[in-house]
Amino acid sequence: MVKNNQLKDKMKIKIVKNGPYIVSGGVPLFEETIITDEAGHTKGLSVESELPSQETYTLCRCGESKEKPYCDGAHNETGFDGTETASRKPYVEKAEVYEGPELRLTDAHEFCDHSRFCLRSGGIRNLIARSDDPEAKQTAIEEAMICPSGRLVLWDKKTDKPFEKEFEPSIVFIHDEQKKCQGPIWVRGGIPVESSDGTIYEPRNRVTLCRCGKSENKPYCDGSHWMTAEQKLKFRKKWGLDEKKDD
Ligand code: FES
Structure with missing residues (x-):
């Protein structure tokens, strides 16, 4: 709608x-x-x-x-x-930062709703460490964008922009x-x-x-x-x- x-x-x-x-x-x-x-x-x-x-x-x-x-x-x-x-406090001030070759993860643990979407394929940190591999990078992006609580935000290191789905307010x-x-x-x-x-x-x-x-x-x-x-x-x-x- x-x-x-x-x-x-x-x-x-x-x-x-x-x-x-x-x-x-x-x-x-x-x-x-x-x-x-x-x-x-x-x-x-x-x-x-x-x-x-x-x-x-x-x-x-x-x-x-x-x-x-x-x-x-x-x-x-x-x-x-x-x-x-x-x-x-704003999200960015709460979040810890993890750097990979192509991706940066910001992680504000206290937001976690424990939906567990970040555990596939060895976990999102593992995927970020291998983010120069296209498959690992794609899986990491999918995992972060589906994180309902917004605990995890993934950033493209080339553009400094976050990967976010555009949602209709709902x-x-x-x-x-x-x-x-x-x-x-x-x-x-x-x-x-x-x-x-x-x-x-x-x-x-x-x-x-x-x-x-x-x-x-x-x-x-x-x-x-x-x-x-x-x-x-x-x-x-x-x-x-x-x-x-x-x-
Ligand atoms: S802690 Fe109440 S709905 Fe998750």
């Missing part, structure tokens, strides 16, 4: 304090499922269906609604704590068949996300918002929808996320 520019300008996701996401501007809604290759690595998303959406609608953020993905007011009954804990509910659970809300095409305090998060082409209520990096997803506390701790330790927490 192509939206005219006037409508696009009105698109916004407003976070309600300890409550839902209010989506305005007629943002289209889709549901997609993570697909895997023969080796069991996640490799993409299949378009499932477009869901009914209106000019303005309200999406569950606490994970308790019986009308998911829409809000049914359950957050009021459960005492949902939706405190926004994510750093407000919202996708990710279903993680391999982990047997619902994944995050994938926000595409730079739709502004407004904090409950009225400030706007850095607009990006790809971000994933928590809809299970358990993320420790709200409003963003941190993989808590399927990871155990031990798995999360291991990941945080590996990338030194607790030391990097800056605000």
Whole structure:
């Protein structure tokens, strides 16, 4: 569905304090499922269906609604704590940089929604180290561009430009068949996300918002929808996320 520019300008996701996401501007809604290759690595998303959406609608953020993905007011009954804990630093300031012969990777670990698209063919860092090989380079580009959370961005070292898919502004509910659970809300095409305090998060082409209520990096997803506390701790330790927490 192509939206005219006037409508696009009105698109916004407003976070309600300890409550839902209010989506305005007629943002289209889709549901997609993570697909895997023969080796069991996640490799993409299949378009499932477009869901009914209106000019303005309200999406569950606490994970308790019986009308998911829409809000049914359950957050009021459960005492949902939706405190926004994510750093407000711009992506490039958070990201670590990995250089390969032809590609540069920027990686802001805290955005990770653990969809695992970067693990194919020996992992994206391995591919970047071999990015003078056309096949490795192409796979690395595919892996980075599908990363729903925008944790990974791949740059062409010749032009200094990022590889990004052009998305129509839209919202996708990710279903993680391999982990047997619902994944995050994938926000595409730079739709502004407004904090409950009225400030706007850095607009990006790809971000994933928590809809299970358990993320420790709200409003963003941190993989808590399927990871155990031990798995999360291991990941945080590996990338030194607790030391990097800056605000
Ligand atoms: S949806 Fe991923 S942490 Fe909540």
